[in-house]
Amino acid sequence: MKKKVVVVGNGMVGYKFCEKLVSKGGNEQFDIIVFGEEPRPAYDRVHLSAYFGEKTIAELTMAPLEWYSENQIQLYLSDPVTNIDRKKKIINTHQGISLNYDYLILATGSAPFVPPIPGVEKDGVFVYRTIEDLDMMKSHAAKSKIGAVIGGGLLGLEAAKALLDLGITDAHVIEFAPRLMPKQIDQAGSDILKSKLNALGIKIHCNKNTQEISGEDSIEKMVFADGETLKVDMLVISAGIKPRDELAKIAGLEVGSRGGILVNNKLQTSDESIFAIGECALHEHMIYGLVAPGYEMADIVASELMGNATKEFTGFDMSTKLKLIGVDVASFGNAFAEEPDCQTIIYENKTKGVYKRINISNDNKYLLGGILVGDAEQYNMLLQTVNNKLPIPADAEDLILGSRGGESGGESGVMSLPDEALICSCEAITKGQICHEVIENGNDTVDALKKSTKACTGCGGCTPMVKDLIQGILKSQGKVVRNVLCEHFDHTRQELLSLVKIKNLKTYDDVLEDLGHGDGCEICKPAVASILASLWNENVLEKGRLTAQDSNDRFLANIQRGGTYSVVPRIPGGEITPEKLIAIGEVAQKYGLYTKITGGQRIDMFGAHVGDLPAIWEELIAAGFESGQAYGKSLRTVKSCVGTTWCRFGVQDAVSFAIEVENRYKGLRSPHKLKSAVSGCIRECAEAQSKDFGIIATEKGWNLYVCGNGGSKPRHAELLATDVSSEMCLKLIDRFLMFYIKTAEPLQRTAPWLDKMEGGLAYLKSVVIDDSLGLNAQFEADMDALVDSYKCEWKEAVETPEIRKRFVHFVNAPEEKDPTVKFEPLREQIKAEDWNAVLK
Amino acid sequence: MIHLYELFHAMMKPMKNMNNTETITTWILACKVEDIPENGGACVLLDGEQIAIYNFKKRGEWYATQNLCPHKQQMALSRGMIGSTGEEPKVACPFHKKTFSLKTGACLSGDDYEIKTYEVKVENNQVFVAL
Numbered sequence: 021m022k023k024k025v026v027v028v029g030n031g032m033v034g035y036k037f038c039e040k041l042v043s044k045g046g047n048e049q050f051d052i053i054v055f056g057e058e059p060r061p062a063y064d065r066v067h068l069s070a071y072f073g074e075k076t077i078a079e080l081t082m083a084p085l086e087w088y089s090e091n092q093i094q095l096y097l098s099d100p101v102t103n104i105d106r107k108k109k110i111i112n113t114h115q116g117i118s119l120n121y122d123y124l125i126l127a128t129g130s131a132p133f134v135p136p137i138p139g140v141e142k143d144g145v146f147v148y149r150t151i152e153d154l155d156m157m158k159s160h161a162a163k164s165k166i167g168a169v170i171g172g173g174l175l176g177l178e179a180a181k182a183l184l185d186l187g188i189t190d191a192h193v194i195e196f197a198p199r200l201m202p203k204q205i206d207q208a209g210s211d212i213l214k215s216k217l218n219a220l221g222i223k224i225h226c227n228k229n230t231q232e233i234s235g236e237d238s239i240e241k242m243v244f245a246d247g248e249t250l251k252v253d254m255l256v257i258s259a260g261i262k263p264r265d266e267l268a269k270i271a272g273l274e275v276g277s278r279g280g281i282l283v284n285n286k287l288q289t290s291d292e293s294i295f296a297i298g299e300c301a302l303h304e305h306m307i308y309g310l311v312a313p314g315y316e317m318a319d320i321v322a323s324e325l326m327g328n329a330t331k332e333f334t335g336f337d338m339s340t341k342l343k344l345i346g347v348d349v350a351s352f353g354n355a356f357a358e359e360p361d362c363q364t365i366i367y368e369n370k371t372k373g374v375y376k377r378i379n380i381s382n383d384n385k386y387l388l389g390g391i392l393v394g395d396a397e398q399y400n401m402l403l404q405t406v407n408n409k410l411p412i413p414a415d416a417e418d419l420i421l422g423s424r425g426g427e428s429g430g431e432s433g434v435m436s437l438p439d440e441a442l443i444c445s446c447e448a449i450t451k452g453q454i455c456h457e458v459i460e461n462g463n464d465t466v467d468a469l470k471k472s473t474k475a476c477t478g479c480g481g482c483t484p485m486v487k488d489l490i491q492g493i494l495k496s497q498g499k500v501v502r503n504v505l506c507e508h509f510d511h512t513r514q515e516l517l518s519l520v521k522i523k524n525l526k527t528y529d530d531v532l533e534d535l536g537h538g539d540g541c542e543i544c545k546p547a548v549a550s551i552l553a554s555l556w557n558e559n560v561l562e563k564g565r566l567t568a569q570d571s572n573d574r575f576l577a578n579i580q581r582g583g584t585y586s587v588v589p590r591i592p593g594g595e596i597t598p599e600k601l602i603a604i605g606e607v608a609q610k611y612g613l614y615t616k617i618t619g620g621q622r623i624d625m626f627g628a629h630v631g632d633l634p635a636i637w638e639e640l641i642a643a644g645f646e647s648g649q650a651y652g653k654s655l656r657t658v659k660s661c662v663g664t665t666w667c668r669f670g671v672q673d674a675v676s677f678a679i680e681v682e683n684r685y686k687g688l689r690s691p692h693k694l695k696s697a698v699s700g701c702i703r704e705c706a707e708a709q710s711k712d713f714g715i716i717a718t719e720k721g722w723n724l725y726v727c728g729n730g731g732s733k734p735r736h737a738e739l740l741a742t743d744v745s746s747e748m749c750l751k752l753i754d755r756f757l758m759f760y761i762k763t764a765e766p767l768q769r770t771a772p773w774l775d776k777m778e779g780g781l782a783y784l785k786s787v788v789i790d791d792s793l794g795l796n797a798q799f800e801a802d803m804d805a806l807v808d809s810y811k812c813e814w815k816e817a818v819e820t821p822e823i824r825k826r827f828v829h830f831v832n833a834p835e836e837k838d839p840t841v842k843f844e845p846l847r848e849q850i851k852a853e854d855w856n857a858v859l860k
Numbered sequence: 861m862i863h864l865y866e867l868f869h870a871m872m873k874p875m876k877n878m879n880n881t882e883t884i885t886t887w888i889l890a891c892k893v894e895d896i897p898e899n900g901g902a903c904v905l906l907d908g909e910q911i912a913i914y915n916f917k918k919r920g921e922w923y924a925t926q927n928l929c930p931h932k933q934q935m936a937l938s939r940g941m942i943g944s945t946g947e948e949p950k951v952a953c954p955f956h957k958k959t960f961s962l963k964t965g966a967c968l969s970g971d972d973y974e975i976k977t978y979e980v981k982v983e984n985n986q987v988f989v990a991l
């Protein structure tokens with residue numbers, strides 16, 4: 021008869037134990053039975069916050085129910101184990117199941133620690149650990165404005181970000197210690213982090229001791245030991261974790277005085293047939309509150325049961341990188357080592373909000389540890405340098421001040437690591453294993469490696485390194501790494517553009533027929549459609565090009581939650597007459613649209629049914645508007661400030677020039693979207709230095725900046741030319757844009773394009789200013805041709821019956837609108853129904 | 861509260877894996893050939909249900925699936941781009957580009973979703989779907 025392994029707890033580590041045991045053939049030797057207290061199979065708690073964003077429960081689930089049955093694992097959910105009879109080796113559960121075991125695995129995790137503050141039981145006070153916690157927070161947040169978090173550690177800060185995501189506009193973090201993340205970073209790092217978080221809209225209060233939570237039934241305010249108070253509508257307590265050792269205690273297993281089930285190096289508890297793994301286990305006075313050590317424990321116990329134990333648990337590196345959006349924070353190795361035990365190098369840039377500290381051994385040979393705030397790009401490499409005792413450069417500061425854009429950066433770095441270097445610490449995958457997969461098994465994409473090794477599937481922090489590694493290995497094998505479009509085209513975008521031009525191809529079908537193979541897909545279709553538009557500027561919806569467009573281009577509008585569309589007419593330079601404002605108001609009123617001023621100085625109308633789009637545009641066109649191409653990878657807006665027309669400091673007419681620039685490049689399709697701005701003086705109110713091409717007035721003319729962007733990785737634009745005339749400025753932009761359109765990769769904006777360009781800005785200058793390639797005349801002629809062939813595509817769409825008739829939801833009932841579209845009221849307007857609510 | 865979409869979804873579930881050869885197929889007239897753009901899809905309303913029909917001209921094949929994308933329950937698949945992975949014909953949802961096999965309805969981008977597929981036939985310039 022098979023022996024029985026009973027697992028208590030179906031969290032991340034309990035699940036990982038099952039997975040490891042099954043992968044070692046354990047389901048043939050054992051009956052595996054799992055009891056979970058939560059109502060659903062194990063999910064990815066590390067990415068729990070993504071539940072407030074784009075992820076569903078299904079996506080967070082580690083493995084679906086079928087996985088358990090396919091592997092003959094019996095899974096009981098909503099049924100906690102309540103009692104262990106160690107003599108008889110029997111467990112009892114809440115729902116009355118009694119079962120004997122040969123081995124018992126406790127993977128009960130931990131619970132949030134809630135300090136005994138009077139009032140914690142009130143409505144509106146939450147903890148942050150399970151899907152249910154998040155659901156409750158979500159419904160309470162709908163009626164809250166001010167929110168606070170107790171605890172400024174890793175989890176507390178994540179909870180604070182979650183409050184913002186939930187629409188809380190006034191968020192506070194209360195920390196008892198003098199600094200944030202006291203376990204990971206030092207005071208100087210905390211100060212920088214604090215100012216960064218302030219900028220995100222989170223207010224930080226350190227050195228604050230909460231004495232009482234007051235309010236009728238629901239929380240109303242917090243009272244602190246220093247006498248101050250804070251009005252709040254909701255509170256999340258994230259003051260640390262408390263190992264779930266209650267079951268172990270009942271069973272008389274040894275537990276630590278401050279909680280945690282005592283285990284040895286084999287993860288055995290004081291009863292040799294009972295093991296404890298994950299956050300409930302206390303090993304050498306340590307509770308490991310991270311997932312990677314838990315996974316390691318799961319692996320060790322699975323090997324032990326299979327009788328082929330090769331290693332023991334001897335502690336784990338607690339280096340971390342915080343994934344708070346917009347702010348990188350990392351600490352690694354011995355972060356707090358201090359002189360005279362080591363030498364410390366600190367780099368601090370308050371304006372940029374960057375703080376870096378590294379600790380070097382006194383003999384200058386090794387990196388011991390460090391702290392990164394504001395910019396943690398080097399984290400992976402530095403961690404590897406510590407863990408593998410790699411030699412460091414003679415000038416140790418190069419480690420943190422390496423040249424911008426990561427010159428030699430990742431690539432040579434990763435390749436120099438030893439084979440045993442741990443690349444994915446969640447899944448314990450070494451560089452050697454990845455090399456083996458890539459070289460022997462041909463798994464040379466991140467997706468393939470995810471499947472074959474599970475690397476990158478945990479916290480995802482190692483993904484950039486894995487990518488570099490793949491590139492490095494392929495290069496070292498002499499394989500040219502070519503960025504071919506997809507499985508249907510063996511060409512790069514640049515090659516394809518030249519070939520399409522030489523062969524004079526005009527539709528996607530012709531391009532596929534002539535230069536590709538197979539049926540095409542959602543990657544090559546929009547890329548080729550964009551090339552065709554950049555080359556020929558013909559209507560994107562004609563000649564069968566319709567279905568090669570990305571969905572937004574196909575309907576000349578951006579699809580929104582619920583399946584309606586947004587309408588954005590062009591408002592060049594942001595200048596608009598009262599008559600046109602009225603026209604927009606009338607259209608929005610007539611079709612019941614939500615209106616908003618966009619971040620691009622124009623007006624967006626949301627909630628249009630696909631069938632209403634042509635009529636809406638007909639009215640806008642009659643009022644003198646054109647398409648704003650908000651849906652296209654094309655020129656978006658040229659923002660302006662008022663400049664000399666009104667402003668007392670202006671030195672040039674910024675509005676007129678912005679309008680001229682916008683009208684010149686409107687409709688221009690490119691590898692990615694293009695944005696621009698014109699400021700009337702050096703005060704830069706139009707934010708031109710954050711644009712793909714930005715123009716700033718000088719006494720003598722204009723300064724032209726290129727290759728900047730906002731977005732998730734903001735980049736300042738770089739100065740290309742100074743004091744140029746309006747005419748010269750446009751010439752330079754023509755050349756710059758055509759060079760970009762012809763050489764960039766699909767969906768690569770101008771900043772990463774410049775980053776990848778060999779020779780960088782100096783080379784770009786040599787091309788567009790010194791004409792080193794001799795192509796400038798051609799670039800200008802190409803741009804002139806595109807400008808001359810511009811037509812408003814919405815005007816063509818409403819006037820061409822063949823195109824217009826495609827704007828319906830049901831082709832067999834064109835008058836009928838999608839009945840599943842639902843709106844909710846919002847401040848006298850409407851909004852789309854929350855799709856996460858629909859999913860429940 | 862049970863939501864309309866969910867009911868719709870629940871109704872479709874038990875039908876999957878049904879063996880079409882053993883049931884009597886009823887063909888319902890859906891639309892004309894030119895209503896569906898070449899190498900793309902469009903939506904029809906049949907018996908109160910939203911069905912996406914695709915004219916895969918490149919392969920000379922027609923397909924039909926539910927219009928609802930199971931990811932965020934959006935009525936959107938008919939507006940997605942179609943194409944193939946290897947030999948498998950697929951549609952990509954316009955919202956987050958999850959892809960689904962047009963033949964089996966399986967999700968090809970690694971998630972645990974499945975969509976309902978229907979048989980299609982074209983006669984005399986008219987498109988019929990088997991419900």
Ligand code: SRM
Pocket residue numbers: 578579580586587588616617618619620621622623624650656657693695710711728729730731732733769
């Ligand atoms: C409407 C608007 C927000 C608003 O209400 O203000 C907006 C809305 C969207 N932005 Fe934006 N962005 C808007 C201004 C901006 C700005 C500000 C600006 O242009 O000065 C930025 C930062 C500047 C920049 O791009 O460099 C901005 C950076 C992004 C990014 C990040 C780009 C990047 O390179 O990192 C994306 C994502 C992308 O394009 O991949 C994005 C993508 C989007 C998309 C297209 C997301 C999507 O696919 O659905 C949103 C669609 C809007 C729609 O349906 O109409 N949006 N977005 C703004 C429209 C401006 C306009 O009039 O056209």
Ligand SMILES: Cc1cc2nc3c(=O)[nH]c(=O)nc-3n(C[C@H](O)[C@H](O)[C@H](O)COP(=O)(O)OP(=O)(O)OC[C@H]3O[C@@H](n4cnc5c(N)ncnc54)[C@H](O)[C@@H]3O)c2cc1C
Pocket residue numbers: 028029030031032033034035055056057058065066067068069099100101102127128129130148149150175178264267297298299300308309310311312314479
């Ligand atoms: C918001 C958040 C963000 C995080 N971010 C990170 C991060 O970035 N990096 C990182 O490494 N870690 C992170 N963590 C920590 C990580 O999630 C945990 O380390 C990991 O989940 C521990 O796994 P576990 O299986 O030990 O515990 P858990 O995942 O808590 O699972 C334990 C399970 O056992 C169940 N259980 C308890 N008692 C019983 C019983 N008697 N019978 C049956 N079932 C029982 C519980 O209900 C629970 O489902 C984060 C945690 C949270 C909450």
Ligand code: SF4
Pocket residue numbers: 661662663664667668669670671674699700701702703704705706
């Ligand atoms: S940049 Fe500012 S100060 Fe200068 S002209 Fe524009 S609005 Fe005036």
Ligand code: FES
Pocket residue numbers: 929930931932933934953954955956957958
């Ligand atoms: S709604 Fe279809 S992929 Fe997200």
